[in-house]
Amino acid sequence: MKDQLSSRTVRPSIGIMSAHKHAHSTEPTTLAGGALQGMSNVEHIKHASKGLFYVGTSDGARHTLHSEIEALSAREAETITDHAKELAKHFGIYKQRIRNESGKKTGDFIFMVRVKNPAGGELTAEQWLALDEAADRYGDGSLRLTARQGIQFHYVRGENLRALVRHLNGKYRDRGYQLTTLGACGDVNRNTVASPIDDLDAELPLDSRALAHEVARELAPKTSAYYQVFLSDENGANVAPVNAEEPLYGAQYLPRKFKVGFAHPHDNSIDLLTNDVGFIPIVRGGRVIAYDFYSGGGLGMTHNQPDTEPLLALALGRVHRGQILDAVRATAILQREHGERKNRRAARWKYTIRRLGVDHIKAYLRKDFAIEIEDAAPSPLPPVRDLLGWYREAGDGDRWYAGVMIPCGRVRDFETSRYRSAVRRTVESVQDIGIRVTPNQHLILTHIPASQREFVERTFAEHRVAFDSGVAPIRRLAMACPAKPTCGLAMTHAEQALPEYLAELERAELGDVDVMVRMAGCPNGCSRPTTAEIGIVGYGKNDYVLMVGGARNGSRLARVLFPRLGEHHLRQALKGLVTAIRDHNPHHLPAGDFLASTSDEKLKSYAAMTH
Ligand code: SRM
Numbered sequence: 001m002k003d004q005l006s007s008r009t010v011r012p013s014i015g016i017m018s019a020h021k022h023a024h025s026t027e028p029t030t031l032a033g034g035a036l037q038g039m040s041n042v043e044h045i046k047h048a049s050k051g052l053f054y055v056g057t058s059d060g061a062r063h064t065l066h067s068e069i070e071a072l073s074a075r076e077a078e079t080i081t082d083h084a085k086e087l088a089k090h091f092g093i094y095k096q097r098i099r100n101e102s103g104k105k106t107g108d109f110i111f112m113v114r115v116k117n118p119a120g121g122e123l124t125a126e127q128w129l130a131l132d133e134a135a136d137r138y139g140d141g142s143l144r145l146t147a148r149q150g151i152q153f154h155y156v157r158g159e160n161l162r163a164l165v166r167h168l169n170g171k172y173r174d175r176g177y178q179l180t181t182l183g184a185c186g187d188v189n190r191n192t193v194a195s196p197i198d199d200l201d202a203e204l205p206l207d208s209r210a211l212a213h214e215v216a217r218e219l220a221p222k223t224s225a226y227y228q229v230f231l232s233d234e235n236g237a238n239v240a241p242v243n244a245e246e247p248l249y250g251a252q253y254l255p256r257k258f259k260v261g262f263a264h265p266h267d268n269s270i271d272l273l274t275n276d277v278g279f280i281p282i283v284r285g286g287r288v289i290a291y292d293f294y295s296g297g298g299l300g301m302t303h304n305q306p307d308t309e310p311l312l313a314l315a316l317g318r319v320h321r322g323q324i325l326d327a328v329r330a331t332a333i334l335q336r337e338h339g340e341r342k343n344r345r346a347a348r349w350k351y352t353i354r355r356l357g358v359d360h361i362k363a364y365l366r367k368d369f370a371i372e373i374e375d376a377a378p379s380p381l382p383p384v385r386d387l388l389g390w391y392r393e394a395g396d397g398d399r400w401y402a403g404v405m406i407p408c409g410r411v412r413d414f415e416t417s418r419y420r421s422a423v424r425r426t427v428e429s430v431q432d433i434g435i436r437v438t439p440n441q442h443l444i445l446t447h448i449p450a451s452q453r454e455f456v457e458r459t460f461a462e463h464r465v466a467f468d469s470g471v472a473p474i475r476r477l478a479m480a481c482p483a484k485p486t487c488g489l490a491m492t493h494a495e496q497a498l499p500e501y502l503a504e505l506e507r508a509e510l511g512d513v514d515v516m517v518r519m520a521g522c523p524n525g526c527s528r529p530t531t532a533e534i535g536i537v538g539y540g541k542n543d544y545v546l547m548v549g550g551a552r553n554g555s556r557l558a559r560v561l562f563p564r565l566g567e568h569h570l571r572q573a574l575k576g577l578v579t580a581i582r583d584h585n586p587h588h589l590p591a592g593d594f595l596a597s598t599s600d601e602k603l604k605s606y607a608a609m610t611h
């Protein structure tokens, strides 16, 4: 196998100097600046893998990732090694361990497997049914819709891992898109999100999804290791030619995850400004004339590392449709060369672009990558919409789409509401139905004839799944991350806590208040609490940060109102603040604007009130 740092790797000789230093005062360790020495352990692991094939060990020896997966499948190993763990992420696989009540990782080894679902979260009925079947066969009987329109399996046992990946990849192709876990995690482009109503919106049907698909295809890992490790046939014969070349990423892939999104002028549910690179069409006279181009967003921050912070993407100007793929590719190359590779916490593009200077980056994109960025103020962003209920679909037929609320994205049959069965029954019964995962962790069922609307509603009612007006305003935009017990980084619960907090607000007759509440189990911010109107972030055992005042269109970060709160006080504060949005908001401002424009002192006095 050829060494992968091949001549085909595009390597610009960049003379970009740090324009103004961001918070990171030490000189960065970058590919452009030097050798592997001094880079993080993960960089060494990626480099030694020769395109994700080999697991290097600390004594300089190596074995194949394939051999570790073989051992798992044969039940000869409980899990994979920690070096293999870093590579497996690039295949959408996370090594996890069940945590006990006190949070200690003492339980069985398990895996989380993430399926990529680019360009609007679209799935066919066959694909949905394949996922649904796999939930029982290989997971814990649930499907977890993600905040980036993906689907996760939790509690996958080692011996089922390869079988699950094969099941997903093997049979269910449609319209050229195959379910895959390749590149769903790891230091590559993650799921490329797009507004789920891109082409459905009756007033403005667009086609940004095609661009999102192009980006997803172009930035997918090109190594064939995935196929050799998971998909070689029963006799070990390869299903794809062996290839370790990564023309775009090179031997060490990107310094960190990379995220790209496309919003719609009527819907910013993807939270455009939280992406590394984002676009939204500019429409004049019903025609898309160009796209606003944003760069450098990201929400993660790390305890005890004050240099790390949530940052919204910056508006760079306008680009034309024909240059969008080039602009994404160029940004990925700049990040590959100039991103920090020693401290992974400081390695996201949001830090690189600010360290190098936005003007430098723009100049560089223009000159060396020939991207024609037109200087222009961006158009105002549309709101983050819940998209629940019925909407007529674009096109001539009398077809409809229906947004269905899935609490915290967990498609499961609970005792009270049987979400999984309701969706399966609908998908099996309505001809030509399509499915989309929304960035709010909900589902949209598409292409439903008017004559079938009543059947769909009845099916949901029979399974006790609340639909449209049956969903309280306070729940419609609520999101939480998986957190405990599966997420190894979680400090508190989130998915398992937020529904109860919301129920408590409903019991206090606050369910009708229109406010976006999001909760995460640690400061990584996976459910995007930092752009919510009310954001809750787990910070330690029985310790939470309460944030307020994000904008409904994602254009403003929330500010910290309480840096530390125990759970009891958190619940009390939630009640007080939601009451204030309803009762002390004389101009009926949207909840985020009300919270943003009210002083801390005032809000704290409301938070202390209970009713
Ligand atoms: Fe995330 C890591 C779950 C969207 C920022 N995220 C994780 C891991 C894999 C934990 C780990 O590294 O061990 C979580 C898996 C837990 C589990 O048991 O399932 C996890 N992230 C999720 C999901 C499932 C949350 C959800 O409720 O939907 C989302 C999967 C999206 C997908 O399909 O690709 C998810 N994560 C996000 C988002 C929101 C977004 O992308 O729109 C963010 C904030 C935006 C951003 O990237 O800055 C996000 N996740 C992080 C970070 C912080 C990154 C940083 O820059 O510091 C981590 C930790 C890390 O990478 O080191 C992380």
Ligand code: SF4
Pocket: 481, 482, 483, 484, 487, 488, 489, 490, 491, 494, 520, 521, 522, 523, 524, 525, 526, 527
């Ligand atoms: Fe895990 Fe933290 Fe992400 Fe929640 S926000 S899924 S706790 S990494």
